[in-house]
Amino acid sequence: MQGRGTAVCLPADIDTDVIIAGRYLRTKDYGIWATHVFEDLDASLAPRLKGAIIVAGKNFGCGSSREQAALALREAGVVAVIAPSFARIFFRNAINIGLPLIESDLACEEGSTIVFDLSGGWVDPGGKRHIIRPLSPRMQEILMAGGLVQYWRAHR
Amino acid sequence: MSTLSERILGAAAGEYVDRKVNRAYAHDGTGVLALEAWKNMGGDRLGKDTDYHIQFDHIAPANNSTTATLQHDLRGFAKRASMQFSDIGCGICHQLMGEGVVLPGEIVVGADSHSVTLGAFGAFATGVGATDMASIWLTGETWFRVPESIGIHLTGRFTGAAEAKDLALAYVGKLGTDGATYQALEFVGEGAHYLSMDERLVLSNLSVEAGSKAGLFYADDVTIRFLKEHGHDVASQEAASCTYRQEVDFDLSDVVPLVAIPHRVDTIKPVDAVAGVPIDQVFVGTCTNGRYSDLARFARIVKGKKVAIRTIVVPASATILEKAIRTGVLADIIGAGCTIGTPGCGPCLGYHMGVLGEGEVCLSTANRNFKNRMGVGGEIYLGSVATAAASALKGEITSPEVG
Numbered sequence: 061m062q063g064r065g066t067a068v069c070l071p072a073d074i075d076t077d078v079i080i081a082g083r084y085l086r087t088k089d090y091g092i093w094a095t096h097v098f099e100d101l102d103a104s105l106a107p108r109l110k111g112a113i114i115v116a117g118k119n120f121g122c123g124s125s126r127e128q129a130a131l132a133l134r135e136a137g138v139v140a141v142i143a144p145s146f147a148r149i150f151f152r153n154a155i156n157i158g159l160p161l162i163e164s165d166l167a168c169e170e171g172s173t174i175v176f177d178l179s180g181g182w183v184d185p186g187g188k189r190h191i192i193r194p195l196s197p198r199m200q201e202i203l204m205a206g207g208l209v210q211y212w213r214a215h216r
Numbered sequence: 217m218s219t220l221s222e223r224i225l226g227a228a229a230g231e232y233v234d235r236k237v238n239r240a241y242a243h244d245g246t247g248v249l250a251l252e253a254w255k256n257m258g259g260d261r262l263g264k265d266t267d268y269h270i271q272f273d274h275i276a277p278a279n280n281s282t283t284a285t286l287q288h289d290l291r292g293f294a295k296r297a298s299m300q301f302s303d304i305g306c307g308i309c310h311q312l313m314g315e316g317v318v319l320p321g322e323i324v325v326g327a328d329s330h331s332v333t334l335g336a337f338g339a340f341a342t343g344v345g346a347t348d349m350a351s352i353w354l355t356g357e358t359w360f361r362v363p364e365s366i367g368i369h370l371t372g373r374f375t376g377a378a379e380a381k382d383l384a385l386a387y388v389g390k391l392g393t394d395g396a397t398y399q400a401l402e403f404v405g406e407g408a409h410y411l412s413m414d415e416r417l418v419l420s421n422l423s424v425e426a427g428s429k430a431g432l433f434y435a436d437d438v439t440i441r442f443l444k445e446h447g448h449d450v451a452s453q454e455a456a457s458c459t460y461r462q463e464v465d466f467d468l469s470d471v472v473p474l475v476a477i478p479h480r481v482d483t484i485k486p487v488d489a490v491a492g493v494p495i496d497q498v499f500v501g502t503c504t505n506g507r508y509s510d511l512a513r514f515a516r517i518v519k520g521k522k523v524a525i526r527t528i529v530v531p532a533s534a535t536i537l538e539k540a541i542r543t544g545v546l547a548d549i550i551g552a553g554c555t556i557g558t559p560g561c562g563p564c565l566g567y568h569m570g571v572l573g574e575g576e577v578c579l580s581t582a583n584r585n586f587k588n589r590m591g592v593g594g595e596i597y598l599g600s601v602a603t604a605a606a607s608a609l610k611g612e613i614t615s616p617e618v619g
Contacts, residue, residue, distance in 0.1 A: 073393055073480070077586040082565045085245065086275065086283045088252060100588045119394035122427060123586060125329045127249050127345040145397055148429055149329055153345035196232050198359050208347045212257040212354060 065113035065139035069168035072117025079129040093132035110137030115168035121150025130154040158207035163193040217456040219365040224340040238322040241269035246327035249346035263356025270294040273560040276304035307533025310503040316446025320435035336416035338435030363400040367460035370407025372469040377616035380415035381600035384422035389484030397427035425481040476598040479587040487615040496576040498527040498608040505581035506532030517605035518552035524611030527554040530562035566590040
């Protein structure tokens with residue numbers, strides 16, 4: 061799986077409450093999550109996420125199990141998230157809904173173009189390929205299928 | 217030798233395994249999306265040999281017609297699918313699973329991050345999101361990466377007004393919010409042995425705030441006695457010497473009352489250091505500190521006095537509420553001017569029953585103080601039940617060891 065996007069830099073320890081606040085959870089309208097993503101961090105972020113690759117500090121997605129956090133990013137147009145580490149439930153959630161996560165300690169340059177190839181195991185922030193830690197075989201299968209729903213549709 | 221996680225999952229740390237899930241549960245928050253995913257997967261019948269539960273606790277009762285409609289659909293599904301269903305007012309999912317349901321050695325998965333709470337029974341209990349839960353409904357199984365473990369060695373006993381919550385804040389402060397990411401905590405040592413089930417549940421509960429996948433105690437005579445009272449005969453789990461990735465020691469007699477200051481659970485200060493900070497609300501409850509022993513401890517401190525600010529007490533389950541009524545604890549709490557909420561998560565998540573206004577400050581016995589969590593512009597200090605009681609009486613953050 062390959063992808064390309066524009067870097068949006070975020071700090072470490074971004075929690076799921078900040079990704080999508082609890083007050084927006086009780087709906088099945090995915091558009092609401094895309095509109096209000098990161099509202100409590102920086103309300104100007106949401107419109108800039110289409111085609112973005114988020115490059116964040118460690119422990120991205122810590123906190124609650126709310127899958128709406130991963131969905132909000134996907135619905136807002138985020139291509140992938142790169143961070144040195146992710147909270148484990150967020151990690152599973154993102155892969156399960158088809159949002160690629162890349163574990164890498166990449167320095168972030170706002171607005172730069174980032175290219176990645178998960179099958180090839182690298183990410184290129186401009187000029188140099190960095191080796192990334194591969195996903196487990198099962199997670200790769202789920203991601204390649206487009207998410208866990210699609211995975212089970214294909215495997216049952 | 218193996219860690220308890222390795223023993224229960226039957227593989228060495230770092231390995232990926234597919235395992236039967238003994239018990240799976242979801243609440244009204246995550247259950248709605250899980251049901252959506254289940255339908256999209258083409259789900260028709262539940263995976264065999266797994267005990268499935270749905271509990272309504274997050275917005276219970278429903279706060280508006282949108283929530284009510286979502287809950288109506290999920291309630292119908294739970295009943296049609298013959299899941300164990302606990303409607304509004306029964307209590308918090310983790311508490312209900314801990315009232316004689318989860319047993320030592322089981323693999324338990326909840327669609328909520330605080331599912332780690334149930335590691336207190338010697339089970340491997342962890343949280344997942346909605347789509348993973350739908351997948352478990354489908355197959356009764358899921359995949360795990362067997363975690364490395366951090367050993368939390370406990371010695372001594374609590375002194376003064378210190379309690380399990382203070383120790384929990386202490387270890388989260390020491391490890392940091394990602395100090396245990398992808399790993400499990402194991403609470404061991406003679407200090408662990410002396411802790412009650414309620415105290416163990418507090419320590420396991422907070423483990424996810426250090427990023428942990430699970431927070432386990434070995435089942436011992438305390439566990440056996442507790443489960444015996446709930447009709448189960450279980451065996452103890454012998455702690456064997458094993459390899460921990462990291463070992464952390466705590467002497468319980470050194471623990472003092474602590475608070476986590478806004479907006480991070482790992483930013484810990486002694487209560488004394490922030491004493492005098494004015495607060496607008498006190499909240500006692502949640503899957504961390506809403507158990508009977510918590511209510512009883514709170515009642516002992518406020519009995520015969522009057523709280524200075526609005527104070528909301530929410531029992532973690534109907535069983536706890538009923539016991540608090542029977543023993544007079546509830547009358548003492550209400551007599552002190554506190555108000556009582558329907559058993560469930562209460563205002564912890566900022567949906568209802570005690571949302572904070574702009575600039576308001578709450579001293580809460582919950583487990584998260586993220587920015588805006590209990591209301592936009594509100595600030596949350598996390599502390600123990602005793603700190604909550606002392607602070608409620610004074611209307612400002614107050615050490616339970618003063619006065």
